[in-house]
Amino acid sequence: DAGVIQSPRHEVTEMGQEVTLRCKPISGHNSLFWYRQTMMRGLELLIYFNNNVPIDDSGMPEDRFSAKMPNASFSTLKIQPSEPRDSAVYFCASGRTSGVQKFFGPGTRLTVL
Amino acid sequence: DAKTTQPPSMDCAEGRAANLPCNHSTISGNEYVYWYRQIHSQGPQYIIHGLKNNETNEMASLIITEDRKSSTLILPHATLRDTAVYYCIVRVGGGSNYKLTFGKGTLLTVNP
Numbered sequence: 001d002a003g004v005i006q007s008p009r010h011e012v013t014e015m016g017q018e019v020t021l022r023c024k025p026i027s028g029h030n031s032l033f034w035y036r037q038t039m040m041r042g043l044e045l046l047i048y049f050n051n052n053v054p055i056d057d058s059g060m061p062e063d064r065f066s067a068k069m070p071n072a073s074f075s076t077l078k079i080q081p082s083e084p085r086d087s088a089v090y091f092c093a094s095g096r097t098s099g100v101q102k103f104f105g106p107g108t109r110l111t112v113l
Numbered sequence: 114d115a116k117t118t119q120p121p122s123m124d125c126a127e128g129r130a131a132n133l134p135c136n137h138s139t140i141s142g143n144e145y146v147y148w149y150r151q152i153h154s155q156g157p158q159y160i161i162h163g164l165k166n167n168e169t170n171e172m173a174s175l176i177i178t179e180d181r182k183s184s185t186l187i188l189p190h191a192t193l194r195d196t197a198v199y200y201c202i203v204r205v206g207g208g209s210n211y212k213l214t215f216g217k218g219t220l221l222t223v224n225p
Contacts, residue, residue, distance in 0.1 A: 004156075042215055042217055043215035045214065056212065100159070103159075104156025104157050106155065
């Protein structure tokens with residue numbers, strides 16, 4: 001099993017640009033989570049999906065952030081327009097509703113200049 | 114979700130047992146205790162979880178006090194690769210369709 005796959009692994013962009021982060025969950029998992037990690041705020045849950053439906057997006061910081069899950073094997077997190085304070089590591093995680101563990105991907109390190 | 118309190122850092126000698134404490138004095142009867150760890154630059158990794166009984170798996174043991182107000186994660190023979198931030202999380206429910214709220218955790222440093 002390849003685990004949770006995230007792309008790109010590193011992204012450097014300029015303020016005002018659109019950024020799209022991608023996640024492929026583990027096959028058979030029906031829950032997907034997006035987290036953001038910074039030194040100041042630690043790990044924060046942004047949004048999570050169950051069976052491709054957004055369940056809780058209360059952690060999404062602003063309207064500039066949006067997330068989609070068009071099918072069970074793909075999700076995107078989009079930031080438009082990006083700002084320097086969005087610089088962070090973004091993690092995607094997946095799991096089974098009947099299971100216990102969340103499996104985290106390797107993360108995308110985003111730098112907004 | 115109940116709040117947890119962990120020491121910010123701990124040291125352990127390689128080969129010795131690492132005992133990581135966690136206080137969760139406001140835990141309610143249907144809340145589980147979960148432990149995850151995050152090795153530098155990697156995503157968090159599940160270690161173990163429990164409700165009220167002690168639990169053991171291939172990675173660690175979890176000891177929960179009888180009143181459930183605190184718990185200890187035990188790594189029986191710590192190695193250098195166990196150096197990581199360890200998060201104790203209390204949450205209702207045992208399925209994976211739930212939110213995990215991470216605190217600051219404990220940075221465990223295993224020394225040679």
